[in-house]
Amino acid sequence: MPSKKQHQFSKSGVHIRVIDSSSMSPTQSFALVDTQLGSIDASNAAVEAAKRGDHQTAANLHRQALEGKLKMFPETSIQAALSFNGLGEKLLLLGDIPGAEYNLTKALRVRDDESFGGLGTGPRYDAAVTRENMAQLREAQGRFEEAKDIRLRGKSKGQICCGNYDCPGQMFLLSELKSCSKCSCVFYCSPDCQLKDWDRHKDLCKAERARRKAQTVEEEKEEKAVNTN
Numbered sequence: 001m002p003s004k005k006q007h008q009f010s011k012s013g014v015h016i017r018v019i020d021s022s023s024m025s026p027t028q029s030f031a032l033v034d035t036q037l038g039s040i041d042a043s044n045a046a047v048e049a050a051k052r053g054d055h056q057t058a059a060n061l062h063r064q065a066l067e068g069k070l071k072m073f074p075e076t077s078i079q080a081a082l083s084f085n086g087l088g089e090k091l092l093l094l095g096d097i098p099g100a101e102y103n104l105t106k107a108l109r110v111r112d113d114e115s116f117g118g119l120g121t122g123p124r125y126d127a128a129v130t131r132e133n134m135a136q137l138r139e140a141q142g143r144f145e146e147a148k149d150i151r152l153r154g155k156s157k158g159q160i161c162c163g164n165y166d167c168p169g170q171m172f173l174l175s176e177l178k179s180c181s182k183c184s185c186v187f188y189c190s191p192d193c194q195l196k197d198w199d200r201h202k203d204l205c206k207a208e209r210a211r212r213k214a215q216t217v218e219e220e221k222e223e224k225a226v227n228t229n
Contacts (some may be wrong), residue, residue, distance in 0.1 A: 039068030039083075046086060055093045062087035078122045081110035083131050092137055099146050104134045116153050128171050130160040139186070139201070144208045148185040163201070164193035183208050 046061035066083035073079045088103030111127040112118025118127070131150050138147035154160040158173040163186040177187035182195070183205045188194040 002182060019080045036072055037168050039065040042068065043083065045070045045087070048091075048092065055090045057200055059087060059090040059094060075106060076110050076119060078110065079128075081107045081122060081126070084109075085126070085133065088137075089133050092133065092140065097137065097140060100137055104130060104137060108134055113153065124154075124157070125161075125169060125171055126157045128154050130171075132163065135186070136163075136200070139204045139208075142204075142211065144185045144206065151187060152186075160187060162189040163187055164189075164197040165200070166196060167193050180205060 001021065022194075042061045042065035046065065047059045049055075049058040049061060063082050066080065066087060069079045071085055075084075078183045083106035084103045089099045091103060092100035095103060107130045108118060108127075110119050111122050111130050112120070113127065122126075131153055135147040135150040138144070138150065151160055151163075152174070154171065155174050159171045160174060160177060161167070162172060162177070162178075167189060172189055173186075174187070178191075178194070179190055180186045180188075182199065185208075186197075186201060
């Protein structure tokens with residue numbers, strides 16, 4: 001059941017006013033139901049747009065769905081988390097890092113385990129998916145160790161997703177996965193999945209290896225200078 005009052009939400013062009021359903025007329029109540037059904041339609045259309053590779057349209061539809069959902073549900077609801085994750089996922093693919101981070105953080109707040117600061121609501125697979133999305137965001141930011149740590153949150157319960165976006169929906173034990181041999185920060189269920197993700201991961205991985213090499217060289221220089229003195 002949706003709560004009678006929702007909090008105001010405003011971000012990325014989405015503006016939600018406070019709604020008190022107890023004071024609504026029948027016409028207004030029906031309009032709100034229509035809004036909810038419209039959100040479902042928009043979510044489904046977003047999935048289809050993503051399948052076609054039209055990520056901009058998918059993002060716009062997820063934003064539309066989110067706006068409708070937040071008229072009936074709080075932003076900490078399972079319903080809102082679904083759209084926050086979908087929108088964040090598509091914004092990441094579009095290169096909108098700040099927008100992706102904002103929306104994925106909202107989704108992770110709802111979905112992640114309580115031991116990691118989340119509310120722990122919804123299917124655990126959904127939490128694993130959002131953790132993987134957030135980890136890929138951290139990769140894009142050059143924060144590889146954070147990416148690895150986020151993925152390993154599901155380690156103790158066998159709730160880690162394969163790093164390949166198109167891997168069939170399931171979770172794995174860490175022992176069932178192999179890490180990237182270059183950076184060791186992303187995990188795959190098979191060589192085929194690793195190959196399919198390589199286009200996304202390769203440049204990020206190369207940059208991370210270069211960063212680590214430069215850091216090692218600098219540390220060796222500093223150690224040599226200390227020893228010389």
